[in-house]
Amino acid sequence: xxDPKGQKVPTIVRFYRFRNRLKEKTxxxxxxxxxxxxxxxxxxxxxxxxxxxxxxxxxxxxxxKLSEKHGxxxxxxEHRREFFEEINEIAHDMKGQGGTFGYPLIxxxxxxxxxxxxxxxxxxDSMVELVKAHIDAMRAVIRGRVKGDGGEVGAxxxxxxxxxxxxxxxxx
Amino acid sequence: xxxxxxxxxxxxxxxxxxxxxSLLINSLRILGVGKVYAVDxxxxxxxxxxxxxxxxxxxxxxxxDIVMSNWQMSPVxxxxxxxxxxxxxxxxxxxxxxxLITAYSExxxxxxxxxxxxxxxxxxxxxxxxxxxxxxxxxxxQRQFVHTRDYFGPDRRRRIVPIEFEDRRKLNDKxxxxxxxRG
Numbered sequence: 001x002x003d004p005k006g007q008k009v010p011t012i013v014r015f016y017r018f019r020n021r022l023k024e025k026t027x028x029x030x031x032x033x034x035x036x037x038x039x040x041x042x043x044x045x046x047x048x049x050x051x052x053x054x055x056x057x058x059x060x061x062x063x064x065k066l067s068e069k070h071g072x073x074x075x076x077x078e079h080r081r082e083f084f085e086e087i088n089e090i091a092h093d094m095k096g097q098g099g100t101f102g103y104p105l106i107x108x109x110x111x112x113x114x115x116x117x118x119x120x121x122x123x124x125d126s127m128v129e130l131v132k133a134h135i136d137a138m139r140a141v142i143r144g145r146v147k148g149d150g151g152e153v154g155a156x157x158x159x160x161x162x163x164x165x166x167x168x169x170x171x172x
Numbered sequence: 173x174x175x176x177x178x179x180x181x182x183x184x185x186x187x188x189x190x191x192x193x194s195l196l197i198n199s200l201r202i203l204g205v206g207k208v209y210a211v212d213x214x215x216x217x218x219x220x221x222x223x224x225x226x227x228x229x230x231x232x233x234x235x236x237d238i239v240m241s242n243w244q245m246s247p248v249x250x251x252x253x254x255x256x257x258x259x260x261x262x263x264x265x266x267x268x269x270x271x272l273i274t275a276y277s278e279x280x281x282x283x284x285x286x287x288x289x290x291x292x293x294x295x296x297x298x299x300x301x302x303x304x305x306x307x308x309x310x311x312x313x314q315r316q317f318v319h320t321r322d323y324f325g326p327d328r329r330r331r332i333v334p335i336e337f338e339d340r341r342k343l344n345d346k347x348x349x350x351x352x353x354r355g
Contacts, residue, residue, distance in 0.1 A: 096189030
Protein backbone atom coordinates (compact mmCIF):
# COMPACT_ATOMS: atom_id res chain seq x y z
CA UNK A 1 0.00 0.00 0.00
CA UNK A 2 1.44 3.37 -0.94
CA ASP A 3 0.39 6.88 0.02
CA PRO A 4 0.01 9.61 -2.64
CA LYS A 5 3.70 10.45 -2.43
CA GLY A 6 4.56 6.87 -3.25
CA GLN A 7 5.87 6.03 0.20
CA LYS A 8 5.05 2.74 1.83
CA VAL A 9 2.53 3.04 4.61
CA PRO A 10 2.62 0.39 7.32
CA THR A 11 -0.49 -1.71 7.66
CA ILE A 12 -2.74 -0.46 10.47
CA VAL A 13 -5.53 -2.91 9.97
CA ARG A 14 -6.01 -6.00 7.90
CA PHE A 15 -9.49 -7.25 7.02
CA TYR A 16 -10.03 -10.84 6.02
CA ARG A 17 -13.13 -11.37 3.90
CA PHE A 18 -13.77 -14.94 3.04
CA ARG A 19 -16.33 -16.77 1.01
CA ASN A 20 -18.95 -18.28 3.33
CA ARG A 21 -17.84 -21.89 3.16
CA LEU A 22 -20.00 -23.03 6.06
CA LYS A 23 -23.06 -21.83 4.26
CA GLU A 24 -22.03 -23.68 1.13
CA LYS A 25 -21.47 -26.78 3.20
CA THR A 26 -24.79 -26.71 5.01
CA UNK A 27 -27.06 -24.95 2.60
CA UNK A 28 -25.76 -25.73 -0.86
CA UNK A 29 -25.36 -22.90 -3.34
CA UNK A 30 -29.05 -22.18 -3.45
CA UNK A 31 -28.86 -18.90 -1.53
CA UNK A 32 -31.47 -17.53 0.82
CA UNK A 33 -31.60 -17.96 4.56
CA UNK A 34 -31.84 -21.44 5.96
CA UNK A 35 -33.31 -22.76 9.14
CA UNK A 36 -32.64 -25.58 11.52
CA UNK A 37 -35.14 -28.38 11.13
CA UNK A 38 -37.96 -27.76 13.61
CA UNK A 39 -38.47 -31.47 13.91
CA UNK A 40 -34.85 -32.09 14.85
CA UNK A 41 -34.97 -29.22 17.37
CA UNK A 42 -38.05 -30.69 19.02
CA UNK A 43 -36.42 -34.09 19.15
CA UNK A 44 -33.26 -32.66 20.70
CA UNK A 45 -35.35 -30.78 23.28
CA UNK A 46 -37.00 -34.04 24.16
CA UNK A 47 -33.64 -35.71 24.64
CA UNK A 48 -32.54 -32.83 26.86
CA UNK A 49 -35.67 -33.10 28.98
CA UNK A 50 -35.01 -36.81 29.29
CA UNK A 51 -31.49 -36.15 30.47
CA UNK A 52 -32.74 -33.58 32.95
CA UNK A 53 -35.04 -36.25 34.34
CA UNK A 54 -32.10 -38.59 34.71
CA UNK A 55 -30.00 -35.93 36.35
CA UNK A 56 -30.98 -36.64 40.01
CA UNK A 57 -30.18 -40.33 39.48
CA UNK A 58 -26.87 -39.46 37.99
CA UNK A 59 -26.02 -37.21 40.95
CA UNK A 60 -27.15 -39.92 43.36
CA UNK A 61 -24.71 -42.29 41.71
CA UNK A 62 -21.89 -39.80 42.22
CA UNK A 63 -22.93 -39.26 45.84
CA UNK A 64 -22.64 -43.01 46.45
CA LYS A 65 -19.12 -42.84 45.03
CA LEU A 66 -18.28 -39.85 47.21
CA SER A 67 -19.59 -41.65 50.31
CA GLU A 68 -17.44 -44.62 49.52
CA LYS A 69 -14.33 -42.43 49.19
CA HIS A 70 -15.23 -40.70 52.43
CA GLY A 71 -15.54 -44.07 54.19
CA UNK A 72 -12.10 -45.02 52.95
CA UNK A 73 -10.63 -41.77 54.22
CA UNK A 74 -11.92 -42.75 57.65
CA UNK A 75 -10.75 -46.37 57.44
CA UNK A 76 -7.36 -45.86 55.87
CA UNK A 77 -6.02 -42.44 56.86
CA GLU A 78 -2.68 -43.22 55.20
CA HIS A 79 -4.37 -43.17 51.78
CA ARG A 80 -6.35 -39.98 52.33
CA ARG A 81 -4.47 -37.96 49.81
CA GLU A 82 -5.38 -40.15 46.87
CA PHE A 83 -9.02 -40.38 47.97
CA PHE A 84 -9.14 -36.62 48.33
CA GLU A 85 -7.90 -36.29 44.78
CA GLU A 86 -10.70 -38.53 43.58
CA ILE A 87 -13.26 -36.61 45.64
CA ASN A 88 -11.91 -33.42 44.16
CA GLU A 89 -12.42 -34.70 40.61
CA ILE A 90 -15.95 -35.88 41.24
CA ALA A 91 -16.82 -32.53 42.84
CA HIS A 92 -15.48 -30.72 39.79
CA ASP A 93 -17.63 -32.81 37.49
CA MET A 94 -20.71 -32.16 39.63
CA LYS A 95 -20.32 -28.44 39.85
CA GLY A 96 -20.27 -28.08 36.09
CA GLN A 97 -23.85 -28.93 35.36
CA GLY A 98 -26.19 -28.50 38.32
CA GLY A 99 -27.41 -25.17 36.97
CA THR A 100 -28.25 -26.54 33.53
CA PHE A 101 -30.70 -29.00 35.03
CA GLY A 102 -32.26 -26.67 37.54
CA TYR A 103 -30.14 -27.55 40.58
CA PRO A 104 -27.86 -24.58 41.26
CA LEU A 105 -27.50 -25.69 44.89
CA ILE A 106 -25.68 -28.82 43.73
CA UNK A 107 -23.33 -26.59 41.79
CA UNK A 108 -22.80 -24.38 44.84
CA UNK A 109 -22.13 -27.23 47.27
CA UNK A 110 -19.97 -29.13 44.80
CA UNK A 111 -18.00 -25.94 44.21
CA UNK A 112 -17.37 -25.61 47.94
CA UNK A 113 -16.35 -29.27 48.15
CA UNK A 114 -14.09 -28.88 45.16
CA UNK A 115 -12.41 -25.80 46.64
CA UNK A 116 -11.56 -27.22 49.99
CA UNK A 117 -10.41 -30.58 48.65
CA UNK A 118 -7.91 -28.77 46.43
CA UNK A 119 -5.21 -28.79 49.10
CA UNK A 120 -1.55 -29.19 49.51
CA UNK A 121 -1.11 -29.60 53.26
CA UNK A 122 -2.09 -32.37 55.62
CA UNK A 123 -5.59 -33.77 55.52
CA UNK A 124 -7.04 -33.61 59.01
CA ASP A 125 -9.95 -35.54 60.51
CA SER A 126 -11.96 -32.33 60.41
CA MET A 127 -11.54 -32.09 56.68
CA VAL A 128 -12.79 -35.64 56.30
CA GLU A 129 -15.81 -34.73 58.42
CA LEU A 130 -16.41 -31.73 56.23
CA VAL A 131 -16.52 -33.94 53.13
CA LYS A 132 -19.35 -35.79 54.83
CA ALA A 133 -21.20 -32.55 55.60
CA HIS A 134 -21.07 -31.68 51.88
CA ILE A 135 -22.29 -35.10 50.82
CA ASP A 136 -25.18 -34.82 53.28
CA ALA A 137 -26.13 -31.38 51.99
CA MET A 138 -26.16 -32.53 48.35
CA ARG A 139 -28.03 -35.67 49.23
CA ALA A 140 -30.72 -33.54 50.88
CA VAL A 141 -30.99 -31.42 47.73
CA ILE A 142 -31.51 -34.47 45.52
CA ARG A 143 -33.77 -36.35 47.90
CA GLY A 144 -36.02 -33.32 48.29
CA ARG A 145 -35.72 -32.38 44.59
CA VAL A 146 -34.76 -28.90 45.78
CA LYS A 147 -34.64 -26.91 42.56
CA GLY A 148 -33.58 -23.31 42.01
CA ASP A 149 -32.37 -21.53 45.14
CA GLY A 150 -34.67 -23.81 47.10
CA GLY A 151 -36.41 -21.03 49.05
CA GLU A 152 -36.48 -21.69 52.78
CA VAL A 153 -35.32 -25.28 52.49
CA GLY A 154 -32.38 -24.16 50.37
CA ALA A 155 -31.45 -21.43 52.84
CA UNK A 156 -31.58 -23.94 55.67
CA UNK A 157 -29.34 -26.42 53.86
CA UNK A 158 -26.82 -23.67 53.19
CA UNK A 159 -26.93 -22.57 56.79
CA UNK A 160 -26.34 -26.11 58.06
CA UNK A 161 -23.38 -26.56 55.75
CA UNK A 162 -21.92 -23.20 56.72
CA UNK A 163 -22.20 -24.11 60.37
CA UNK A 164 -20.31 -27.32 59.71
CA UNK A 165 -17.63 -25.38 57.84
CA UNK A 166 -17.32 -22.94 60.77
CA UNK A 167 -17.21 -25.77 63.27
CA UNK A 168 -14.43 -27.68 61.56
CA UNK A 169 -12.47 -24.69 60.36
CA UNK A 170 -9.12 -24.54 62.08
CA UNK A 171 -9.75 -27.78 63.95
CA UNK A 172 -7.37 -30.68 63.65
CA UNK B 173 -37.04 -21.65 3.83
CA UNK B 174 -34.76 -24.55 3.18
CA UNK B 175 -33.48 -26.58 6.09
CA UNK B 176 -29.78 -26.84 6.76
CA UNK B 177 -28.07 -30.10 6.20
CA UNK B 178 -25.37 -30.43 8.85
CA UNK B 179 -24.20 -33.80 7.57
CA UNK B 180 -20.89 -32.45 6.25
CA UNK B 181 -20.24 -30.36 9.33
CA UNK B 182 -17.48 -31.27 11.76
CA UNK B 183 -17.73 -29.91 15.31
CA UNK B 184 -15.27 -30.20 18.19
CA UNK B 185 -16.75 -30.15 21.70
CA UNK B 186 -14.47 -29.27 24.60
CA UNK B 187 -16.17 -29.88 27.91
CA UNK B 188 -14.89 -31.40 31.14
CA UNK B 189 -18.24 -32.33 32.62
CA UNK B 190 -19.14 -35.78 31.41
CA UNK B 191 -22.85 -35.14 31.71
CA UNK B 192 -22.83 -31.88 29.74
CA UNK B 193 -20.50 -33.38 27.20
CA SER B 194 -22.82 -36.24 26.40
CA LEU B 195 -25.70 -33.80 26.33
CA LEU B 196 -23.93 -31.69 23.70
CA ILE B 197 -22.82 -34.67 21.64
CA ASN B 198 -26.31 -36.05 21.72
CA SER B 199 -27.95 -32.75 20.78
CA LEU B 200 -25.63 -32.10 17.84
CA ARG B 201 -26.11 -35.62 16.51
CA ILE B 202 -29.88 -35.26 16.69
CA LEU B 203 -29.58 -31.95 14.83
CA GLY B 204 -27.81 -33.93 12.11
CA VAL B 205 -24.17 -32.88 12.55
CA GLY B 206 -22.17 -35.48 10.65
CA LYS B 207 -18.95 -35.44 12.67
CA VAL B 208 -18.90 -34.70 16.38
CA TYR B 209 -15.62 -34.93 18.27
CA ALA B 210 -15.35 -34.43 22.01
CA VAL B 211 -12.44 -33.92 24.37
CA ASP B 212 -12.06 -33.22 28.10
CA UNK B 213 -10.27 -29.90 28.23
CA UNK B 214 -8.33 -27.29 26.28
CA UNK B 215 -5.07 -29.21 26.31
CA UNK B 216 -6.67 -32.20 24.65
CA UNK B 217 -8.37 -29.89 22.16
CA UNK B 218 -5.00 -28.42 21.19
CA UNK B 219 -3.59 -31.93 20.72
CA UNK B 220 -6.59 -32.86 18.60
CA UNK B 221 -6.33 -29.73 16.45
CA UNK B 222 -2.61 -30.29 15.91
CA UNK B 223 -3.42 -33.82 14.82
CA UNK B 224 -6.04 -32.53 12.37
CA UNK B 225 -3.33 -30.36 10.89
CA UNK B 226 -0.48 -32.84 10.85
CA UNK B 227 -2.16 -36.20 10.56
CA UNK B 228 -5.77 -35.81 9.39
CA UNK B 229 -6.01 -39.52 8.64
CA UNK B 230 -5.59 -40.53 12.25
CA UNK B 231 -7.62 -37.56 13.51
CA UNK B 232 -10.48 -38.81 11.35
CA UNK B 233 -11.17 -35.43 9.80
CA UNK B 234 -9.40 -32.90 7.61
CA UNK B 235 -10.96 -29.92 9.27
CA UNK B 236 -12.94 -28.69 12.22
CA ASP B 237 -15.71 -26.31 11.19
CA ILE B 238 -16.84 -25.13 14.61
CA VAL B 239 -15.33 -25.37 18.09
CA MET B 240 -17.70 -25.36 21.07
CA SER B 241 -15.81 -25.01 24.30
CA ASN B 242 -16.54 -24.60 27.96
CA TRP B 243 -14.75 -21.70 29.66
CA GLN B 244 -13.86 -22.99 33.10
CA MET B 245 -11.76 -26.14 32.81
CA SER B 246 -8.39 -27.28 34.03
CA PRO B 247 -5.56 -27.45 33.26
CA VAL B 248 -6.23 -25.54 30.02
CA UNK B 249 -9.43 -23.50 30.05
CA UNK B 250 -11.57 -22.28 27.17
CA UNK B 251 -9.98 -18.85 26.96
CA UNK B 252 -6.49 -20.29 26.76
CA UNK B 253 -7.71 -22.59 24.00
CA UNK B 254 -9.28 -19.67 22.16
CA UNK B 255 -6.05 -17.68 22.41
CA UNK B 256 -4.12 -20.64 21.02
CA UNK B 257 -6.52 -21.14 18.13
CA UNK B 258 -6.49 -17.47 17.15
CA UNK B 259 -2.80 -16.76 17.61
CA UNK B 260 -0.63 -19.82 17.61
CA UNK B 261 1.31 -20.67 14.50
CA UNK B 262 0.48 -24.35 14.90
CA UNK B 263 -3.25 -23.64 14.88
CA UNK B 264 -4.83 -25.38 11.88
CA UNK B 265 -7.40 -22.63 11.35
CA UNK B 266 -7.10 -19.30 13.09
CA UNK B 267 -10.48 -18.26 11.70
CA UNK B 268 -12.56 -21.17 12.96
CA UNK B 269 -15.87 -20.11 14.55
CA UNK B 270 -15.59 -20.51 18.31
CA UNK B 271 -18.58 -20.82 20.63
CA LEU B 272 -17.62 -20.23 24.23
CA ILE B 273 -19.97 -21.95 26.66
CA THR B 274 -20.05 -20.43 30.08
CA ALA B 275 -21.97 -20.01 33.27
CA TYR B 276 -20.37 -16.58 33.56
CA SER B 277 -22.80 -14.20 31.96
CA GLU B 278 -21.77 -10.88 33.49
CA UNK B 279 -21.15 -8.26 30.79
CA UNK B 280 -17.50 -8.00 31.84
CA UNK B 281 -16.96 -11.70 31.10
CA UNK B 282 -18.76 -11.54 27.79
CA UNK B 283 -16.62 -8.56 26.77
CA UNK B 284 -13.49 -10.43 27.79
CA UNK B 285 -14.52 -13.38 25.59
CA UNK B 286 -15.35 -11.09 22.69
CA UNK B 287 -12.03 -9.26 22.94
CA UNK B 288 -10.15 -12.52 22.72
CA UNK B 289 -11.97 -13.37 19.50
CA UNK B 290 -14.88 -15.61 20.52
CA UNK B 291 -17.46 -15.81 17.75
CA UNK B 292 -20.43 -16.53 20.00
CA UNK B 293 -21.06 -16.94 23.72
CA UNK B 294 -23.52 -19.60 24.81
CA UNK B 295 -24.76 -19.05 28.35
CA UNK B 296 -25.29 -21.93 30.74
CA UNK B 297 -27.84 -23.21 31.49
CA UNK B 298 -28.51 -23.45 27.76
CA UNK B 299 -31.45 -24.67 25.73
CA UNK B 300 -31.46 -26.54 22.44
CA UNK B 301 -33.04 -23.50 20.82
CA UNK B 302 -30.07 -21.42 21.95
CA UNK B 303 -27.64 -23.93 20.39
CA UNK B 304 -29.66 -23.79 17.16
CA UNK B 305 -29.58 -19.99 17.18
CA UNK B 306 -25.81 -19.90 17.60
CA UNK B 307 -25.36 -22.29 14.67
CA UNK B 308 -27.64 -20.19 12.46
CA UNK B 309 -25.83 -17.02 13.45
CA UNK B 310 -22.44 -18.53 12.61
CA UNK B 311 -23.63 -19.76 9.24
CA UNK B 312 -25.71 -16.79 8.17
CA UNK B 313 -23.81 -13.90 9.66
CA GLN B 314 -20.24 -14.71 8.91
CA ARG B 315 -18.24 -11.66 9.89
CA GLN B 316 -15.01 -10.39 8.42
CA PHE B 317 -11.91 -10.94 10.54
CA VAL B 318 -10.08 -7.93 11.81
CA HIS B 319 -6.37 -7.87 12.56
CA THR B 320 -4.98 -4.81 14.33
CA ARG B 321 -2.09 -4.25 16.70
CA ASP B 322 -4.14 -5.44 19.65
CA TYR B 323 -6.94 -7.54 18.22
CA PHE B 324 -7.36 -10.54 16.01
CA GLY B 325 -10.77 -12.08 15.60
CA PRO B 326 -14.21 -11.69 14.07
CA ASP B 327 -15.35 -8.10 13.64
CA ARG B 328 -16.70 -7.05 17.02
CA ARG B 329 -19.13 -4.64 15.44
CA ARG B 330 -22.10 -6.84 14.68
CA ARG B 331 -24.86 -4.36 14.17
CA ILE B 332 -25.11 -1.23 12.12
CA VAL B 333 -26.04 1.43 14.61
CA PRO B 334 -26.48 5.05 13.60
CA ILE B 335 -23.81 7.23 15.19
CA GLU B 336 -25.16 10.28 16.99
CA PHE B 337 -21.83 11.95 17.57
CA GLU B 338 -18.73 12.51 15.51
CA ASP B 339 -17.75 9.34 13.67
CA ARG B 340 -14.24 8.62 14.91
CA ARG B 341 -13.66 5.87 12.38
CA LYS B 342 -11.20 7.50 10.03
CA LEU B 343 -10.28 4.53 7.88
CA ASN B 344 -12.15 2.98 5.01
CA ASP B 345 -11.27 0.22 2.58
CA LYS B 346 -9.28 2.63 0.42
CA UNK B 347 -7.30 4.33 3.18
CA UNK B 348 -3.56 3.85 3.28
CA UNK B 349 -2.68 1.30 5.95
CA UNK B 350 -5.80 -0.76 5.29
CA UNK B 351 -5.18 -4.10 3.73
CA UNK B 352 -7.92 -6.43 2.56
CA UNK B 353 -7.40 -10.13 2.18
CA ARG B 354 -9.99 -12.10 0.28
CA GLY B 355 -10.35 -15.81 0.01
